[in-house]
Amino acid sequence: MPVVTLYWDELERLVGVDRETILSNLPMIGCDVERVEEDHLDVEFFPNRPDLYSVEGVARALRGFLGIETGYKNYKVKSGDWKIIVEESVKDVRPRICGCVVKGLKMSDELIRSLMEVQEDLHWTIGRNRRKMAIGVHDLRVLEFPLRYTTVDGNFSFVPLDFEEEMSIEEILKKHPKGKEYSFIVKDFEKFPIILDSNGEVVSFPPIINANRTRLTEKTTDVFIDVTGFDKNVDRALNIIATMLADRGGVVESVEVIYSNSVEVTPDLSPSKMSVDKEEIVSLLGFEISDGEIISALEKMRYGVNVRDTYFEVLVPPYRADIMHPWDIVEDIAIGYGYDRIKPDYPKTATVGKAHEWNELREIVKEIMIGLGYTEVITFTLTSERVQYEKMRRNKPKPWYYTPVMHPLTEEHTIIRTDLLPKLLEVISVNTHHPLPQKIFEVGDCVVNMKNRLKVASCSTHSKANFAEIRSFVQAFMKELDLNWEVKESEDEAFIEGRRADIIVNGKKIGVFGEIHPEVLENFEIPNPVVGMEVDLTEVFDVGELL
Numbered sequence: 450m451p452v453v454t455l456y457w458d459e460l461e462r463l464v465g466v467d468r469e470t471i472l473s474n475l476p477m478i479g480c481d482v483e484r485v486e487e488d489h490l491d492v493e494f495f496p497n498r499p500d501l502y503s504v505e506g507v508a509r510a511l512r513g514f515l516g517i518e519t520g521y522k523n524y525k526v527k528s529g530d531w532k533i534i535v536e537e538s539v540k541d542v543r544p545r546i547c548g549c550v551v552k553g554l555k556m557s558d559e560l561i562r563s564l565m566e567v568q569e570d571l572h573w574t575i576g577r578n579r580r581k582m583a584i585g586v587h588d589l590r591v592l593e594f595p596l597r598y599t600t601v602d603g604n605f606s607f608v609p610l611d612f613e614e615e616m617s618i619e620e621i622l623k624k625h626p627k628g629k630e631y632s633f634i635v636k637d638f639e640k641f642p643i644i645l646d647s648n649g650e651v652v653s654f655p656p657i658i659n660a661n662r663t664r665l666t667e668k669t670t671d672v673f674i675d676v677t678g679f680d681k682n683v684d685r686a687l688n689i690i691a692t693m694l695a696d697r698g699g700v701v702e703s704v705e706v707i708y709s710n711s712v713e714v715t716p717d718l719s720p721s722k723m724s725v726d727k728e729e730i731v732s733l734l735g736f737e738i739s740d741g742e743i744i745s746a747l748e749k750m751r752y753g754v755n756v757r758d759t760y761f762e763v764l765v766p767p768y769r770a771d772i773m774h775p776w777d778i779v780e781d782i783a784i785g786y787g788y789d790r791i792k793p794d795y796p797k798t799a800t801v802g803k804a805h806e807w808n809e810l811r812e813i814v815k816e817i818m819i820g821l822g823y824t825e826v827i828t829f830t831l832t833s834e835r836v837q838y839e840k841m842r843r844n845k846p847k848p849w850y851y852t853p854v855m856h857p858l859t860e861e862h863t864i865i866r867t868d869l870l871p872k873l874l875e876v877i878s879v880n881t882h883h884p885l886p887q888k889i890f891e892v893g894d895c896v897v898n899m900k901n902r903l904k905v906a907s908c909s910t911h912s913k914a915n916f917a918e919i920r921s922f923v924q925a926f927m928k929e930l931d932l933n934w935e936v937k938e939s940e941d942e943a944f945i946e947g948r949r950a951d952i953i954v955n956g957k958k959i960g961v962f963g964e965i966h967p968e969v970l971e972n973f974e975i976p977n978p979v980v981g982m983e984v985d986l987t988e989v990f991d992v993g994e995l996l
Contacts, residue, residue: 451496451570455504456489459559463508463696465517478514478784480507497771499686502570503563505693506768513751514785521753521764524695524718529702531673532595533644537709539598542635543642543655545683546598547706547715549691550589551699552671560697561665564690571689575682575770576656577859579631582678582686583656585644587663589671593647598677600640607651609658618654627658644675673704685770687716692768720753720764725775727759733779736791746785752778806992807903814892814905814986817929821922823890823907828872830894831862836871840972842942852896865896869906870943870983874965877910878973885977886911892986903992906983908965910975916948916964919980923952923962926982932989943969952984960984 457468464471475482475492480501483491494501501507512518529550539546554560568584576582603619612625618641621628634656635641644652651660655677665672672694676687691701706713731737740756747754753764765772772778783791815825831854838845852865866872869891876889890907909918927934936950941961949963962982970979986992 451502452483452491452493453502454489454491459504464511478510496574499571499574499770500689500768503567503693505696509696513749519748524692526718527700527702531704533704533706534595534597535708536599538600539642542638543677545679546677547683547687548675548704549716550673550702551694554670554699556667556669571686575686579656580634582682584686585653585659585675587652587673588665588669589673591662592673595647597645599643601643608661610661610664612661631657688767691716718767723763723765723775724760725763725778730779734783743782746782749785750781810990810992811892818890821925823888826876826889826891830866832866833861833863837867841871842966842969850898867895867897869904870981873906873908874973877908878975903986905986908979908981910977910979912977914978914980919962919982923982954989959988
């Protein structure tokens with residue numbers, strides 16, 4: 450989760466209360482206070498609340514929760530004479546762009562710092578490390594509209610941010626700190642996205658770096674914001690930045706984005722509407738709550754609300770990118786009502802709890818793996834067909850074998866994992882800068898054919914990793930599990946032929962181990978040899994079903 454630094458002088462001024470009141474109420478809106486210093490505090494919010502990644506967003510939420518300023522805040526967008534012309538060439542590289550102009554800002558070190566921090570936090574969460582979305586903020590004074598969103602060759606040059614000399618696109622990707630950090634996003638492109646003004650001057654090279662000429666200074670009063678990417682996350686990020694600056698007193702003006710076959714006007718800061726059933730609210734909360742209490746709770750969370758016959762019509766603020774279902778609003782009703790006001794109650798049915806056999810086996814396997822010198826990692830259960838099968842050189846299975854996500858938010862999270870080994874290779878791929886050897890494992894749930902399976906997988910990477918190492922490891926692991934086993938030549942394409950083996954128990958295949966194939970290593974951008982294994986524990990242990 451992103452750590453947000455909030456400076457006391459700004460936060461107390463924007464909220465209008467003292468720091469003791471702020472500290473006592475921050476945890477009640479879902480905040481984890483990391484540390485409190487004399488001039489600032491560091492806090493964490495869950496990734497589902499990117500609107501709280503700035504001091505302006507936190508102040509807005511606290512003013513509502515404390516009853517200082519409740520209800521829906523209407524953000525006005527003034528019609529502006531600003532245009533962006535989108536050329537067809539960007540369609541295959543980074544097709545979507547939106548933007549706005551914000552005027553009348555009193556720029557300061559604090560506001561510039563806040564803007565930079567919220568940009569990077571949004572890049573990491575909504576933008577998936579800039580892959581899906583990237584933001585640029587520019588001094589409006591130096592720009593000549595209309596802007597042009599197009600593509601250029603790698604030898605195209607301009608002066609990037611924090612540099613004084615021109616660099617070509619290729620040089621930026623190899624030498625500029627931001628270019629080296631994010632070159633993986635555009636490394637396979639033949640043409641690169643670029644934003645130019647009407648004089649042909651560079652505004653931005655998204656998603657890598659802005660031009661140095663458009664940088665913000667303390668003399669800046671009017672800014673232009675561009676957001677590029679692939680989907681509606683672009684608009685969500687723009688709304689968060691625009692409302693943040695509006696809360697600072699800025700006047701938001703619209704920008705006309707002209708595509709070859711359509712025209713869009715951004716940002717759209719009007720509320721979305723969602724209906725929430727009163728009976729469902731009571732059912733999910735687990736206690737009776739009056740209409741007045743529901744309205745009060747919603748208004749404290751900065752919603753607008755209209756009472757209908759059997760439901761509430763809720764106006765969702767434009768900066769709330771996390772509201773996707775009525776249950777999300779019910780959760781906010783509980784927060785606005787106050788978790789401290791909810792009276793604890795004993796369950797109607799008395800029972801004695803005990804550990805599920807599934808979890809008991811999990812703990813045993815963890816102890817074995819740690820004892821064998823491996824470090825535990827925990828990865829996301831959501832993944833993609835590309836990671837699970839294509840990168841692993843494995844054929845994509847029949848549709849019934851894996852469970853797809855009905856409405857995936859990103860291309861990386863389209864299915865529930867069926868194997869752990871690809872997830873471990875992802876972990877190694879983002880830790881190649883750490884010292885070797887690296888030995889990691891995970892024991893966790895996978896879903897195969899709509900059934901939960903408990904699996905364990907491990908990886909070891911260093912310059913001399915080989916089949917003998919993983920063979921001796923598997924032997925020790927199976928001995929600790931007290932299992933009689935044998936090996937059979939494997940046909941798993943994720944491993945090198947002749948250096949791979951299936952694990953057989955009672956005539957049944959329960960796992961596989963061997964040296965990871967060089968093509969798989971190349972797909973995950975891992976420079977050193979890797980050996981790995983994966984075992985389906987539910988194939989040999991009767992631990993019931995995990996519900």
